Amino acid sequence: MGYYIPVERNVNIFVEDCDPGHGKPILFIHGWPLNHKMFEYQFNQLPKMGYRCIGIDLRGFGKSDRPWEGYSYNRLADDVRIVIDTLQLEDVTFAAHSMGGAIAIRYMARHAGHKVSKLALIGAAGFTRRPGIPYGLTKEEMKRWERSWSKLMVATYTDRPKMLDGVGDIFFARYVTESFKNWFHGLGIEASGHASAMCAVSLRDEDLGRDFSKINVPTAIFHGVQDKVCPFSFAKLMHAGIRESELIPFQYSGHGLFYEELEKFHRELIRFIG
Template identity: 30%
Template structure:
Protein backbone atom coordinates (compact mmCIF):
# COMPACT_ATOMS: atom_id res chain seq x y z
CA UNK A 1 0.00 0.00 0.00
CA UNK A 2 1.30 3.53 -0.80
CA UNK A 3 2.08 4.98 2.62
CA UNK A 4 4.92 7.12 3.91
CA UNK A 5 5.78 8.52 7.32
CA UNK A 6 5.38 12.17 8.18
CA UNK A 7 8.77 13.84 8.62
CA UNK A 8 7.30 15.65 11.63
CA UNK A 9 6.19 12.83 13.89
CA UNK A 10 6.10 9.58 11.93
CA UNK A 11 2.34 9.58 11.32
CA UNK A 12 1.57 7.11 8.52
CA UNK A 13 0.03 8.96 5.57
CA UNK A 14 -1.71 7.49 2.53
CA UNK A 15 -1.46 8.72 -1.05
CA UNK A 16 -2.33 7.64 -4.57
CA UNK A 17 0.17 7.78 -7.45
CA UNK A 18 -1.54 7.27 -10.80
CA UNK A 19 -0.42 7.70 -14.38
CA UNK A 20 2.99 7.33 -16.02
CA UNK A 21 6.02 7.91 -13.82
CA UNK A 22 7.58 10.22 -16.40
CA UNK A 23 4.52 12.38 -16.98
CA UNK A 24 4.08 15.98 -15.82
CA UNK A 25 3.45 15.80 -12.07
CA UNK A 26 0.31 17.15 -10.41
CA UNK A 27 -0.08 16.76 -6.64
CA UNK A 28 -3.58 17.23 -5.22
CA UNK A 29 -4.59 18.31 -1.69
CA UNK A 30 -8.24 17.93 -0.76
CA UNK A 31 -10.79 19.99 1.08
CA UNK A 32 -11.48 19.69 4.78
CA UNK A 33 -12.98 16.31 5.79
CA UNK A 34 -12.13 14.72 2.40
CA UNK A 35 -9.29 12.65 1.00
CA UNK A 36 -7.98 11.80 -2.44
CA UNK A 37 -11.36 10.46 -3.59
CA UNK A 38 -12.80 13.96 -4.08
CA UNK A 39 -10.44 14.50 -7.04
CA UNK A 40 -11.64 11.59 -9.19
CA UNK A 41 -13.01 13.90 -11.91
CA UNK A 42 -9.53 15.37 -12.29
CA UNK A 43 -7.03 12.62 -11.41
CA UNK A 44 -8.55 9.88 -13.56
CA UNK A 45 -8.79 11.79 -16.87
CA UNK A 46 -5.43 13.50 -16.32
CA UNK A 47 -3.69 10.21 -15.53
CA UNK A 48 -5.30 8.64 -18.60
CA UNK A 49 -3.94 11.56 -20.65
CA UNK A 50 -0.36 10.93 -19.50
CA UNK A 51 -0.01 13.06 -16.37
CA UNK A 52 1.36 11.68 -13.11
CA UNK A 53 -1.34 12.40 -10.55
CA UNK A 54 -0.48 12.13 -6.87
CA UNK A 55 -3.04 12.88 -4.15
CA UNK A 56 -2.48 12.96 -0.40
CA UNK A 57 -4.85 11.98 2.39
CA UNK A 58 -3.91 14.52 5.07
CA UNK A 59 -3.50 13.22 8.62
CA UNK A 60 -6.79 12.11 10.10
CA UNK A 61 -8.44 11.98 6.66
CA UNK A 62 -9.14 9.16 4.27
CA UNK A 63 -6.85 6.17 4.79
CA UNK A 64 -4.15 8.06 6.69
CA UNK A 65 -3.56 7.47 10.38
CA UNK A 66 -5.40 9.78 12.74
CA UNK A 67 -3.13 11.16 15.46
CA UNK A 68 -4.26 13.53 18.18
CA UNK A 69 -1.83 16.28 17.24
CA UNK A 70 -0.45 17.96 14.14
CA UNK A 71 -3.49 19.95 13.03
CA UNK A 72 -1.69 23.20 12.35
CA UNK A 73 -0.77 24.63 8.98
CA UNK A 74 3.00 24.22 9.36
CA UNK A 75 2.71 20.53 10.20
CA UNK A 76 0.27 19.88 7.36
CA UNK A 77 2.59 21.69 4.94
CA UNK A 78 5.53 19.64 6.23
CA UNK A 79 3.51 16.45 5.69
CA UNK A 80 2.87 17.52 2.09
CA UNK A 81 6.50 18.36 1.45
CA UNK A 82 7.43 15.03 3.00
CA UNK A 83 5.42 13.34 0.25
CA UNK A 84 7.31 15.29 -2.43
CA UNK A 85 10.58 14.19 -0.82
CA UNK A 86 9.41 10.59 -0.43
CA UNK A 87 8.63 10.30 -4.14
CA UNK A 88 11.50 12.61 -5.17
CA UNK A 89 9.13 14.74 -7.24
CA UNK A 90 10.31 17.83 -9.13
CA UNK A 91 8.64 20.38 -11.37
CA UNK A 92 5.44 19.76 -9.42
CA UNK A 93 2.13 21.53 -9.88
CA UNK A 94 0.56 21.67 -6.42
CA UNK A 95 -3.25 21.79 -6.56
CA UNK A 96 -5.32 22.55 -3.47
CA UNK A 97 -9.04 22.91 -2.84
CA UNK A 98 -10.54 25.00 -0.01
CA UNK A 99 -8.21 24.69 3.02
CA UNK A 100 -5.92 22.65 0.78
CA UNK A 101 -4.97 25.97 -0.83
CA UNK A 102 -3.55 27.07 2.50
CA UNK A 103 -1.49 23.89 2.70
CA UNK A 104 0.01 24.23 -0.79
CA UNK A 105 0.78 27.91 -0.23
CA UNK A 106 2.48 27.20 3.10
CA UNK A 107 4.37 24.27 1.58
CA UNK A 108 5.81 26.66 -1.00
CA UNK A 109 6.60 29.56 1.33
CA UNK A 110 8.04 27.23 3.98
CA UNK A 111 10.05 24.87 1.76
CA UNK A 112 10.80 26.81 -1.40
CA UNK A 113 10.69 25.98 -5.09
CA UNK A 114 13.23 23.17 -5.46
CA UNK A 115 10.38 20.73 -6.05
CA UNK A 116 7.41 23.00 -6.81
CA UNK A 117 7.05 24.82 -10.14
CA UNK A 118 3.50 26.22 -9.90
CA UNK A 119 0.32 26.29 -7.80
CA UNK A 120 -3.36 25.93 -8.61
CA UNK A 121 -5.79 27.21 -5.97
CA UNK A 122 -9.31 25.88 -6.48
CA UNK A 123 -12.24 27.35 -4.53
CA UNK A 124 -9.75 28.39 -1.89
CA UNK A 125 -10.42 29.77 1.55
CA UNK A 126 -7.05 31.50 1.24
CA UNK A 127 -5.96 34.03 2.32
CA UNK A 128 -8.55 33.54 5.09
CA UNK A 129 -12.28 33.75 5.69
CA UNK A 130 -12.43 34.37 9.45
CA UNK A 131 -11.74 37.83 10.88
CA UNK A 132 -8.03 38.37 11.48
CA UNK A 133 -5.46 41.16 11.07
CA UNK A 134 -5.12 40.28 7.40
CA UNK A 135 -8.87 39.79 6.87
CA UNK A 136 -10.64 42.45 8.93
CA UNK A 137 -13.92 41.90 7.07
CA UNK A 138 -13.95 38.15 7.69
CA UNK A 139 -16.51 36.10 9.58
CA UNK A 140 -16.88 36.97 13.26
CA UNK A 141 -14.96 34.34 15.31
CA UNK A 142 -17.97 34.10 17.64
CA UNK A 143 -20.08 32.93 14.69
CA UNK A 144 -17.45 30.30 13.94
CA UNK A 145 -17.42 29.10 17.53
CA UNK A 146 -21.21 28.79 17.56
CA UNK A 147 -21.08 26.80 14.33
CA UNK A 148 -18.43 24.56 15.88
CA UNK A 149 -20.90 23.63 18.61
CA UNK A 150 -23.56 22.75 16.04
CA UNK A 151 -20.98 20.65 14.21
CA UNK A 152 -19.95 18.84 17.40
CA UNK A 153 -23.55 17.94 18.26
CA UNK A 154 -24.41 16.32 14.93
CA UNK A 155 -21.79 16.26 12.20
CA UNK A 156 -23.95 14.16 9.88
CA UNK A 157 -26.80 16.67 9.99
CA UNK A 158 -24.34 19.55 9.53
CA UNK A 159 -22.91 18.00 6.37
CA UNK A 160 -26.32 17.08 4.96
CA UNK A 161 -27.77 20.54 5.57
CA UNK A 162 -24.91 22.25 3.74
CA UNK A 163 -24.93 20.22 0.55
CA UNK A 164 -27.14 22.52 -1.54
CA UNK A 165 -25.01 25.56 -0.73
CA UNK A 166 -21.77 23.61 -1.22
CA UNK A 167 -22.63 22.73 -4.80
CA UNK A 168 -24.84 25.78 -5.47
CA UNK A 169 -27.23 23.11 -6.68
CA UNK A 170 -30.17 25.54 -6.79
CA UNK A 171 -28.56 27.09 -9.88
CA UNK A 172 -28.94 25.67 -13.41
CA UNK A 173 -26.19 23.27 -14.42
CA UNK A 174 -25.10 22.42 -10.89
CA UNK A 175 -27.29 19.39 -10.35
CA UNK A 176 -25.66 16.59 -8.37
CA UNK A 177 -27.26 13.18 -7.89
CA UNK A 178 -28.60 12.18 -4.45
CA UNK A 179 -26.37 9.11 -4.65
CA UNK A 180 -23.25 11.22 -5.06
CA UNK A 181 -24.32 13.49 -2.21
CA UNK A 182 -24.70 10.49 0.10
CA UNK A 183 -21.29 9.22 -1.00
CA UNK A 184 -19.61 12.55 -0.29
CA UNK A 185 -21.24 12.89 3.13
CA UNK A 186 -20.11 9.35 3.96
CA UNK A 187 -16.55 10.32 3.01
CA UNK A 188 -16.76 13.39 5.24
CA UNK A 189 -18.06 11.29 8.12
CA UNK A 190 -15.14 8.88 7.74
CA UNK A 191 -12.95 11.68 9.07
CA UNK A 192 -13.22 11.32 12.82
CA UNK A 193 -14.29 14.08 15.21
CA UNK A 194 -10.77 14.96 16.38
CA UNK A 195 -9.41 15.43 12.84
CA UNK A 196 -12.58 17.24 11.78
CA UNK A 197 -12.34 19.72 14.61
CA UNK A 198 -8.61 20.03 14.03
CA UNK A 199 -8.99 21.01 10.39
CA UNK A 200 -11.79 23.44 11.29
CA UNK A 201 -9.30 25.11 13.59
CA UNK A 202 -6.83 25.44 10.71
CA UNK A 203 -9.51 27.15 8.62
CA UNK A 204 -10.40 29.48 11.50
CA UNK A 205 -6.76 30.47 12.05
CA UNK A 206 -5.79 30.92 8.40
CA UNK A 207 -4.30 34.32 7.58
CA UNK A 208 -1.99 34.02 4.57
CA UNK A 209 -2.07 37.65 3.46
CA UNK A 210 1.55 38.32 4.38
CA UNK A 211 2.77 35.24 2.49
CA UNK A 212 1.15 35.91 -0.87
CA UNK A 213 3.46 38.63 -2.24
CA UNK A 214 6.44 36.31 -1.74
CA UNK A 215 4.98 33.54 -3.92
CA UNK A 216 7.42 33.41 -6.82
CA UNK A 217 5.88 30.79 -9.09
CA UNK A 218 2.92 31.01 -11.49
CA UNK A 219 -0.43 30.59 -9.73
CA UNK A 220 -3.76 29.64 -11.26
CA UNK A 221 -6.74 30.77 -9.16
CA UNK A 222 -10.08 29.10 -9.96
CA UNK A 223 -13.24 30.18 -8.18
CA UNK A 224 -17.00 30.24 -8.55
CA UNK A 225 -19.23 33.30 -8.46
CA UNK A 226 -21.62 31.56 -6.06
CA UNK A 227 -19.19 30.06 -3.57
CA UNK A 228 -20.79 30.78 -0.19
CA UNK A 229 -18.08 28.91 1.73
CA UNK A 230 -15.38 31.22 0.38
CA UNK A 231 -16.87 34.36 -1.19
CA UNK A 232 -15.04 35.33 -4.37
CA UNK A 233 -14.24 38.91 -3.37
CA UNK A 234 -12.73 37.90 -0.02
CA UNK A 235 -10.63 35.01 -1.31
CA UNK A 236 -9.72 34.43 -4.95
CA UNK A 237 -9.83 38.06 -6.02
CA UNK A 238 -7.56 39.02 -3.12
CA UNK A 239 -5.13 36.22 -3.91
CA UNK A 240 -4.99 37.26 -7.56
CA UNK A 241 -4.17 40.85 -6.55
CA UNK A 242 -1.47 39.88 -4.05
CA UNK A 243 0.39 37.13 -5.96
CA UNK A 244 2.75 38.63 -8.55
CA UNK A 245 2.27 35.98 -11.27
CA UNK A 246 -1.36 34.91 -11.01
CA UNK A 247 -4.23 34.11 -13.37
CA UNK A 248 -7.80 34.24 -12.10
CA UNK A 249 -10.49 32.15 -13.77
CA UNK A 250 -14.03 32.73 -12.54
CA UNK A 251 -16.73 30.12 -13.14
CA UNK A 252 -20.21 31.55 -13.48
CA UNK A 253 -22.67 29.88 -11.09
CA UNK A 254 -19.83 27.86 -9.58
CA UNK A 255 -20.13 26.91 -5.92
CA UNK A 256 -17.56 25.48 -3.55
CA UNK A 257 -17.95 21.99 -5.01
CA UNK A 258 -17.02 22.97 -8.54
CA UNK A 259 -14.60 20.03 -8.74
CA UNK A 260 -17.79 18.06 -9.45
CA UNK A 261 -20.27 20.52 -10.99
CA UNK A 262 -17.61 22.04 -13.26
CA UNK A 263 -15.34 19.00 -13.27
CA UNK A 264 -14.61 18.81 -16.99
CA UNK A 265 -13.87 22.51 -17.25
CA UNK A 266 -11.62 22.41 -14.19
CA UNK A 267 -9.70 19.44 -15.57
CA UNK A 268 -9.22 21.22 -18.89
CA UNK A 269 -8.02 24.40 -17.17
CA UNK A 270 -5.58 22.46 -15.00
CA UNK A 271 -4.25 20.64 -18.02
CA UNK A 272 -3.75 23.89 -19.92
CA UNK A 273 -2.00 25.44 -16.92
CA UNK A 274 0.34 22.48 -16.44
CA UNK A 275 1.17 22.30 -20.15
CA UNK A 276 1.85 26.04 -20.42
CA UNK A 277 4.09 25.87 -17.37
CA UNK A 278 6.00 22.87 -18.70
CA UNK A 279 6.56 24.67 -22.02
CA UNK A 280 7.80 27.73 -20.18
CA UNK A 281 10.16 25.61 -18.07
CA UNK A 282 11.62 24.03 -21.21
CA UNK A 283 12.08 27.43 -22.84
CA UNK A 284 13.81 28.83 -19.75
CA UNK A 285 16.08 25.81 -19.52
CA UNK A 286 17.02 26.25 -23.18
CA UNK A 287 17.75 29.94 -22.68
CA UNK A 288 20.01 29.17 -19.71
CA UNK A 289 21.93 26.53 -21.64
CA UNK A 290 22.42 28.93 -24.56
CA UNK A 291 23.77 31.55 -22.20
Protein backbone atom coordinates in the same frame (compact mmCIF):
# COMPACT_ATOMS: atom_id res chain seq x y z
CA MET B 1 -1.24 2.35 -6.40
CA GLY B 2 -1.75 3.25 -2.77
CA TYR B 3 0.81 3.30 0.01
CA TYR B 4 1.68 4.89 3.32
CA ILE B 5 4.46 7.40 3.95
CA PRO B 6 5.66 8.07 7.52
CA VAL B 7 5.78 11.77 8.38
CA GLU B 8 6.26 11.50 12.15
CA ARG B 9 6.66 8.71 14.63
CA ASN B 10 3.41 6.72 14.52
CA VAL B 11 1.90 9.03 11.88
CA ASN B 12 1.56 7.72 8.33
CA ILE B 13 0.02 9.55 5.39
CA PHE B 14 -1.90 7.64 2.74
CA VAL B 15 -0.99 8.45 -0.84
CA GLU B 16 -2.61 7.28 -4.07
CA ASP B 17 -0.32 7.45 -7.09
CA CYS B 18 -2.11 6.71 -10.34
CA ASP B 19 0.97 6.01 -12.50
CA PRO B 20 4.27 6.04 -10.59
CA GLY B 21 7.18 7.29 -12.63
CA HIS B 22 5.22 8.52 -15.64
CA GLY B 23 3.87 11.90 -16.75
CA LYS B 24 3.94 15.37 -15.28
CA PRO B 25 3.10 15.09 -11.58
CA ILE B 26 0.01 16.83 -10.23
CA LEU B 27 -0.23 16.64 -6.45
CA PHE B 28 -3.84 16.99 -5.32
CA ILE B 29 -4.48 18.34 -1.81
CA HIS B 30 -8.07 17.91 -0.69
CA GLY B 31 -10.30 20.30 1.18
CA TRP B 32 -12.03 20.09 4.55
CA PRO B 33 -13.42 17.63 5.64
CA LEU B 34 -12.90 15.30 2.67
CA ASN B 35 -10.03 13.18 1.32
CA HIS B 36 -8.23 12.49 -1.95
CA LYS B 37 -11.23 10.62 -3.36
CA MET B 38 -12.98 13.94 -3.93
CA PHE B 39 -10.79 14.16 -7.06
CA GLU B 40 -12.12 10.89 -8.52
CA TYR B 41 -13.23 12.57 -11.74
CA GLN B 42 -9.81 14.12 -12.25
CA PHE B 43 -8.07 10.79 -11.58
CA ASN B 44 -10.38 9.18 -14.15
CA GLN B 45 -9.40 11.50 -16.98
CA LEU B 46 -6.11 13.32 -16.53
CA PRO B 47 -3.84 10.24 -16.60
CA LYS B 48 -5.20 9.54 -20.12
CA MET B 49 -3.74 12.90 -21.11
CA GLY B 50 -0.26 12.12 -19.81
CA TYR B 51 -0.46 13.42 -16.24
CA ARG B 52 0.63 11.57 -13.11
CA CYS B 53 -2.09 12.24 -10.53
CA ILE B 54 -1.05 11.88 -6.90
CA GLY B 55 -3.57 12.28 -4.09
CA ILE B 56 -2.78 12.78 -0.41
CA ASP B 57 -5.08 12.07 2.51
CA LEU B 58 -4.08 14.73 5.01
CA ARG B 59 -3.50 13.48 8.55
CA GLY B 60 -6.81 12.78 10.25
CA PHE B 61 -8.65 12.29 6.95
CA GLY B 62 -9.38 9.38 4.66
CA LYS B 63 -7.01 6.46 5.19
CA SER B 64 -4.25 8.45 6.93
CA ASP B 65 -3.45 8.10 10.62
CA ARG B 66 -5.37 10.21 13.11
CA PRO B 67 -3.04 11.70 15.71
CA TRP B 68 -4.42 13.93 18.44
CA GLU B 69 -2.20 16.85 17.43
CA GLY B 70 -0.63 18.33 14.34
CA TYR B 71 -3.42 20.20 12.51
CA SER B 72 -1.79 23.59 12.07
CA TYR B 73 -1.04 24.76 8.54
CA ASN B 74 2.69 24.53 9.32
CA ARG B 75 2.52 20.87 10.31
CA LEU B 76 0.23 19.94 7.42
CA ALA B 77 2.57 21.71 4.97
CA ASP B 78 5.51 19.84 6.47
CA ASP B 79 3.68 16.56 5.85
CA VAL B 80 3.30 17.49 2.19
CA ARG B 81 7.03 18.27 1.99
CA ILE B 82 7.88 14.81 3.32
CA VAL B 83 5.61 13.17 0.74
CA ILE B 84 7.28 15.11 -2.08
CA ASP B 85 10.76 14.22 -0.89
CA THR B 86 9.91 10.57 -0.26
CA LEU B 87 8.48 10.19 -3.78
CA GLN B 88 11.41 12.21 -5.18
CA LEU B 89 9.04 14.40 -7.15
CA GLU B 90 10.24 17.17 -9.46
CA ASP B 91 8.43 19.90 -11.38
CA VAL B 92 5.23 19.43 -9.35
CA THR B 93 1.93 21.21 -9.92
CA PHE B 94 -0.14 21.63 -6.78
CA ALA B 95 -3.89 21.28 -7.37
CA ALA B 96 -5.25 22.29 -3.99
CA HIS B 97 -8.86 22.79 -2.96
CA SER B 98 -10.27 24.89 -0.11
CA MET B 99 -8.26 24.15 3.05
CA GLY B 100 -5.85 22.26 0.81
CA GLY B 101 -5.31 25.53 -1.03
CA ALA B 102 -4.48 27.25 2.25
CA ILE B 103 -1.97 24.49 3.07
CA ALA B 104 -0.44 24.83 -0.41
CA ILE B 105 -0.02 28.58 0.11
CA ARG B 106 1.65 27.97 3.47
CA TYR B 107 3.88 25.31 1.86
CA MET B 108 5.04 27.76 -0.83
CA ALA B 109 6.03 30.30 1.84
CA ARG B 110 7.38 27.93 4.48
CA HIS B 111 9.33 25.66 2.11
CA ALA B 112 10.20 28.25 -0.55
CA GLY B 113 8.16 26.38 -3.16
CA HIS B 114 10.37 23.30 -2.89
CA LYS B 115 10.00 21.20 -6.09
CA VAL B 116 6.78 23.02 -7.08
CA SER B 117 6.72 24.72 -10.48
CA LYS B 118 3.03 25.70 -10.71
CA LEU B 119 0.23 26.32 -8.24
CA ALA B 120 -3.48 25.76 -8.96
CA LEU B 121 -5.66 27.10 -6.15
CA ILE B 122 -9.20 25.71 -6.34
CA GLY B 123 -11.81 27.48 -4.23
CA ALA B 124 -8.94 28.12 -1.83
CA ALA B 125 -9.50 29.28 1.75
CA GLY B 126 -6.97 32.09 1.37
CA PHE B 127 -7.51 35.26 3.37
CA THR B 128 -5.75 37.71 5.64
CA ARG B 129 -6.82 39.51 8.79
CA ARG B 130 -4.74 42.60 8.12
CA PRO B 131 -6.74 45.81 7.56
CA GLY B 132 -6.56 47.78 4.35
CA ILE B 133 -5.95 44.79 2.07
CA PRO B 134 -7.50 45.15 -1.42
CA TYR B 135 -10.54 42.92 -1.92
CA GLY B 136 -10.30 41.68 1.66
CA LEU B 137 -13.28 40.83 3.81
CA THR B 138 -15.03 43.61 5.68
CA LYS B 139 -14.95 43.44 9.47
CA GLU B 140 -18.50 42.08 9.51
CA GLU B 141 -17.73 39.51 6.80
CA MET B 142 -14.72 38.34 8.81
CA LYS B 143 -16.87 37.98 11.92
CA ARG B 144 -19.38 35.88 9.96
CA TRP B 145 -16.54 33.69 8.61
CA GLU B 146 -15.18 33.16 12.13
CA ARG B 147 -18.64 32.42 13.56
CA SER B 148 -19.42 29.91 10.83
CA TRP B 149 -16.26 27.92 11.48
CA SER B 150 -16.77 28.10 15.24
CA LYS B 151 -20.26 26.63 14.74
CA LEU B 152 -18.87 23.91 12.51
CA MET B 153 -16.33 23.00 15.19
CA VAL B 154 -19.06 22.69 17.82
CA ALA B 155 -21.34 20.75 15.47
CA THR B 156 -18.49 18.37 14.62
CA TYR B 157 -18.34 17.33 18.28
CA THR B 158 -22.11 17.08 18.76
CA ASP B 159 -23.74 15.88 15.51
CA ARG B 160 -21.17 15.43 12.78
CA PRO B 161 -23.48 13.71 10.25
CA LYS B 162 -25.93 16.62 10.43
CA MET B 163 -23.06 19.10 10.19
CA LEU B 164 -21.88 17.38 7.01
CA ASP B 165 -25.39 17.57 5.59
CA GLY B 166 -25.28 21.32 6.12
CA VAL B 167 -21.90 21.63 4.40
CA GLY B 168 -23.21 19.56 1.49
CA ASP B 169 -26.23 21.84 1.13
CA ILE B 170 -24.05 24.90 0.42
CA PHE B 171 -21.12 23.18 -1.32
CA PHE B 172 -22.62 23.05 -4.81
CA ALA B 173 -24.44 25.84 -6.64
CA ARG B 174 -25.67 23.51 -9.38
CA TYR B 175 -27.88 20.46 -9.08
CA VAL B 176 -26.23 17.19 -8.04
CA THR B 177 -28.09 13.91 -7.64
CA GLU B 178 -29.03 12.49 -4.26
CA SER B 179 -26.73 9.56 -4.97
CA PHE B 180 -23.83 11.93 -5.51
CA LYS B 181 -24.69 13.82 -2.32
CA ASN B 182 -24.67 10.56 -0.39
CA TRP B 183 -21.28 9.59 -1.83
CA PHE B 184 -19.90 13.04 -1.05
CA HIS B 185 -21.29 12.90 2.49
CA GLY B 186 -19.51 9.57 2.95
CA LEU B 187 -16.14 11.17 2.21
CA GLY B 188 -16.65 13.51 5.15
CA ILE B 189 -17.79 10.70 7.43
CA GLU B 190 -14.48 8.90 6.80
CA ALA B 191 -12.59 11.69 8.58
CA SER B 192 -11.69 11.78 12.25
CA GLY B 193 -14.16 13.99 14.09
CA HIS B 194 -11.39 15.46 16.21
CA ALA B 195 -9.21 16.19 13.17
CA SER B 196 -12.20 17.83 11.48
CA ALA B 197 -12.71 20.09 14.50
CA MET B 198 -9.04 20.97 14.84
CA CYS B 199 -8.78 21.86 11.16
CA ALA B 200 -11.90 24.01 11.54
CA VAL B 201 -9.94 25.92 14.21
CA SER B 202 -7.03 26.36 11.78
CA LEU B 203 -9.39 27.55 9.05
CA ARG B 204 -10.88 30.06 11.46
CA ASP B 205 -7.67 31.36 13.03
CA GLU B 206 -4.76 31.07 10.58
CA ASP B 207 -3.65 34.12 8.56
CA LEU B 208 -2.10 33.70 5.12
CA GLY B 209 -1.57 37.38 4.37
CA ARG B 210 2.21 37.28 4.75
CA ASP B 211 2.47 34.14 2.62
CA PHE B 212 1.09 35.52 -0.64
CA SER B 213 4.15 37.61 -1.50
CA LYS B 214 6.44 34.60 -1.05
CA ILE B 215 4.84 32.64 -3.88
CA ASN B 216 7.16 32.83 -6.87
CA VAL B 217 5.69 30.39 -9.39
CA PRO B 218 2.88 30.81 -11.94
CA THR B 219 -0.40 30.57 -10.07
CA ALA B 220 -3.93 29.98 -11.34
CA ILE B 221 -6.84 30.81 -9.06
CA PHE B 222 -9.89 28.70 -9.94
CA HIS B 223 -12.91 29.97 -8.02
CA GLY B 224 -16.68 29.66 -8.19
CA VAL B 225 -18.41 33.02 -8.40
CA GLN B 226 -21.31 31.59 -6.36
CA ASP B 227 -19.10 30.03 -3.66
CA LYS B 228 -20.81 30.21 -0.25
CA VAL B 229 -18.00 28.45 1.65
CA CYS B 230 -15.03 30.55 0.51
CA PRO B 231 -16.47 33.76 -0.97
CA PHE B 232 -15.26 34.98 -4.35
CA SER B 233 -13.66 37.92 -2.53
CA PHE B 234 -11.02 35.40 -1.37
CA ALA B 235 -10.11 34.83 -5.03
CA LYS B 236 -9.76 38.56 -5.65
CA LEU B 237 -7.60 38.91 -2.55
CA MET B 238 -5.26 36.11 -3.63
CA HIS B 239 -5.09 37.44 -7.17
CA ALA B 240 -4.10 40.87 -5.86
CA GLY B 241 -1.46 39.44 -3.51
CA ILE B 242 0.19 36.71 -5.60
CA ARG B 243 2.58 37.71 -8.37
CA GLU B 244 2.15 36.05 -11.76
CA SER B 245 -1.34 34.88 -10.83
CA GLU B 246 -4.34 34.59 -13.09
CA LEU B 247 -7.93 34.51 -11.90
CA ILE B 248 -10.24 32.02 -13.60
CA PRO B 249 -13.87 32.59 -12.53
CA PHE B 250 -16.40 29.78 -12.74
CA GLN B 251 -19.64 31.67 -13.21
CA TYR B 252 -22.02 28.78 -12.61
CA SER B 253 -20.24 27.09 -9.70
CA GLY B 254 -20.07 27.20 -5.95
CA HIS B 255 -17.37 25.55 -3.87
CA GLY B 256 -17.49 22.37 -5.97
CA LEU B 257 -16.31 23.90 -9.25
CA PHE B 258 -14.03 20.90 -9.91
CA TYR B 259 -17.23 18.89 -10.48
CA GLU B 260 -19.90 21.47 -11.32
CA GLU B 261 -18.05 22.70 -14.42
CA LEU B 262 -15.97 19.59 -14.94
CA GLU B 263 -15.09 20.05 -18.61
CA LYS B 264 -14.08 23.67 -18.14
CA PHE B 265 -12.08 22.77 -15.06
CA HIS B 266 -10.10 20.09 -16.90
CA ARG B 267 -9.61 22.31 -19.94
CA GLU B 268 -8.30 25.24 -17.89
CA LEU B 269 -6.11 23.06 -15.68
CA ILE B 270 -4.48 21.37 -18.69
CA ARG B 271 -3.95 24.73 -20.37
CA PHE B 272 -2.34 26.10 -17.22
CA ILE B 273 -0.03 23.15 -16.64
CA GLY B 274 0.92 22.86 -20.30
